[in-house]
Amino acid sequence: MAAEGVTAGYGPVPVIRDVSLRVAPGEIVAVIGPNGAGKSTLLKAMVGILRVVSGSVRLGADDVTNRAPEVLAQLGVGYVPQVRDIFEPLTVHENLEMGGYLLPRTDVPGRIDTVCAVFPQLGGMLRRRADKLSGGERKMLAIARVLMLDPRVLILDEPTANLSPQLADALLRERVRGLADSGKAVVLVEQRARAAMQIADWTVVLVSGAVRLEGRPDELLGRPDFEAAFLGGGGPPSRGAAPPARPATR
């Protein structure tokens, strides 16, 4: 999946301008940056919640710019928002069923079993109301719900927000990395930049609605202008410099 020169926002003023991003199967692209940089806005534009003003969103060879969210779901894009990520008044089981709404009716129970095999904790609480879950369980349910359709692309908006550092680390290392390793393309927006970069194949630093830096995580961490991207000042912005070479996708 790719965003190419996407400009989008809520009102007349765009929040992100001319942002491009590409993710291949089996790869995690981490989108990081200070708050207010437009990270969530980028994701919302990619999944059809926000209107793309200019630029395009592609899924494989198809142009899916400004397609309805339900169409993108059908095409294999799974989106986990940062908040309001589950149906609170529904049970865990019902949440998963809704995640699998587009599946043939008979496939749903089997698919729930498959997903619960990935998240064994959920299997034990299928009858519980979703708003009774803890923060970590809740996020797992949100991801599991998206997995019901076995999407090709996973788009996660700050999955570790409100989780303890240990839980966050476990979620990213075990779950998110594992999903990518199983062949899914993952776009991950994270506030915990360092933790996200540890599992990412490619990192995009978004500042003030534009891509400030991008590159392989280990390269970026060593660069003097990386911290500056978050805290301002410091080294010269790298935008003028030649764009870093993109690694061959695995």
Added chain:
Amino acid sequence: MTAGQIYYATTLLVYAGVDVMACIGLNLQFGVSGLVNFGFIIFQAAGAYTAAVMSMPPAAGTFQQYVGGWQLPFPLPWLGGALAGGLLAIPIGLIVLRRLRADYQAIALLVISIIANTVITNARSFLNGAAGLALVPPPLSGVVDTKTVGYQWLYVGLTMLGCAGAFVAAGRIVHSPYGRTLRAMRERELAAASLGKNLVLLKMAMFVVGGLIAGLSGAVLVGYIGVWAPNTWLYPETIVLFAALIVGGRGNNLGALLGALLVPVAFEEATRFIPQFGPPGFIPAMQRVAIGLLIVGFLWFRPSGTLPERRRVFPKAQSGGMRDGDAAEGFRGSPAFDGRPARAASLAPGPSLMPEGPPPAAASVPRLRAENIARHFEGLRAVDGVSLELYPGRLTGLIGPNGAGKSTLLAVLAGTLPASAGRIVLDGDDVTHLPAFRRAQRGLVRTFQLSSEFSQLTVLENLLVAVPGHPGDTLVGALRGRRSWWPVEARLVNQARALLDRFGMSAAESQYAGDLSGGQRRLVEIMRALMLRPRVLLLDEPMAGVHPSVVDEIASVLEGLRDDGLAILMVEHELSMVDRLCDPVIVMAQGRVIGQGSMTVLRQQREVVEAYIAG
């Protein structure tokens, strides 16, 4: 004209007058204040019944049952009718207006109007039940001969007098600073409340004034037709009035007048002249269907009506004794007073930016000192023991990752949220327990992260509405007329214009704030805060949602304010701006201060860098 034609003409004129009055009353509620009073008809009914029983003879010995029967001379029944409408508004307003959401309010009023009808119909001893009252004597009967054509015209004259009274009173309200406050409430209740406007009181006042006018209109009608029965008081009559306002133009008194003439009068009269067809009652029913279509059609195609609410444009050259130089004098060092009377002096005087009060503090003495501020939400420590000092002439930045507690701290300092612990001292006075608007009066003013402009007020009005204590910003002041409040208004207009000039927004003065760009709206908010002449200004993300080209403009404005001696605290995500403007900068993470100093220093601190990068 034959007698029949005259009779038709006068009847039409009286009906028109009644509808015009009702529409003006409802316009004050719905059009100006945003109160969806689906029960308007019962206030008209109350006025009519009261006027009837005040003018009728005692019930004993007649075939009807009713209370009252005082045979009072004109104009007492009319006044009594108006009073009844107004008094009825008090209990109903107390039930409906205090705690209910706007849509629940509308429904409750609709239900009240349906129920009131059931009660009246069933309670025969009170007002003769379903049969209603008949043989209501016309006004001045016994004094003049009420059977003559001359009396018809007299009645028309009296009706027009009532109309004129309602029109003038409503006009004074709408065009006064009080009306401006009402419209601000209609546009954005929370923002109006944060300016210290008492929403319940404002709504109650408009409920009562609208009730008075409705009651008068009912009294006029019952005196003319002499009969009144509950089945003419059904809630669809209210919908017809709403249709009139939507067609004519909400918020505009002339629109209300036009709507009254177009919908209830012209529309219903026109159908008299089409040939009767269908079963009995077919045509009135079709009229109602058409009324429904008119409402839906206008809301869809022309929601602001035929005569939309007028944009208030203030004349360029101010009268009222202002010295011409005032507006041009700029901010710093201009004389504070220009000989205003004491009452006006309680307001922000003259266009100087700094308020009166404590002398300009030395730059080394903090204007605002916060000690160990804490704010807990259900066990979560959003702000956990923060201390800071704000000095005059300094722009302090407040930064930190999401959820660090920055906005919460700002809200606690401004009084929007109470502090769970700690002390806030403004110019030596403890203000920890003062509500937000009292702190604002003492010079501690905040702006909001979410936009809070009043869309359908002009930029200039957005500034003016912020000023408390305006003599024209009360119902009585508004009714006294323009002369009583214009001197203060003129001075405030000059003050606001000086601000607009300084912020480079003079050209936009008469535009609706809703039509501005995001950046200009932020400027309007900052200017609105400055109208209160703050000593300490708390800004919550003044650059959020602003086009990059405007960011520089806002930045230079803030620099100017800082150099004027304001103590400013600014929460901001755009670190390049913090870098340029703020010194010192306070870094918060997880409710605590983790660093303080210049950005250059902070960038070297591991803890700060980690907070940002590790999240």
Added chain:
Amino acid sequence: MSIYGAAFGFGLVSAAVIAIAAVGFTMQFGIANLINLAYGEVMISSAYAAWALNQAGVNIWAGVVAAAAFGAALSFVLNRLFYTPFQRRGAVLIGLVIVALAAGLMVSNILLAIVGPDSVSYTMADAVVLRAGGLILTWVQLVIILISAAAMAAVHALLTFTRLGKAMRATAANATLARNCGIPTGRVVDAVWVITGALSGIAGTVAAINSASFRVADGATYLIVILAAAVLGGAGQPYGAMLGALLIGEMTELSAAALSPQYKEVVAFAVLVVVMILRPQGLLSKIGALGSAG
């Protein structure tokens, strides 16, 4: 047995009628996000549709089925014609209330133009009176209670066991997320209007059966009682509406026995006002919009 025993029985019947209507009304509020002030008018229109068939010799219970279809069609049309366009345009809740009121005005007056203002009643077999304990019910009233119970069970089954019903709850809870799941929320909302329209049709007809006669103006009084039950139970919550209906039904009938039957709606109204003032979120607010009852 006292008149209160009989009143309790009448209360059950009233509650049964109100429950059918209030559940539909509250589902419209919870899922379609609209306070449908035309609801009472849809009810009375459906009752007249059944009446027309009844006049033509059709059994009234078959008329109930026809009324359900009529109510469903009318509600669907009202939504497509008026509500959805305004909602798409981003009209605020209060603007929609005015549109709904105008829609109700049109429906009731079209009906008035067709059938006139006079009272009518259904032709049906004489009622057999049943006695059990202190309760005195006619056979017809018993059938009404059974219809209501069946309707409540059907709504419960719909919301708990079917994919469509769960999608309705999901849409009510979070429409954006529902779309992200691939749920076609537009069609779900259409289904809500059809189903709740059918409920309003059934409710209108059984209400008309339960009263000796009915007329066009009754639509407005239906609305008050329904509002009271729905608000009492917590707006947007079907199970709350059922509870609200039971309370309102019993309160109105018992007070009618104690005071005067003329003031039934006044009692319902008093309850409505007290609830709006003291507990605007309703009795079952803790459950959350359209949550499962457990």
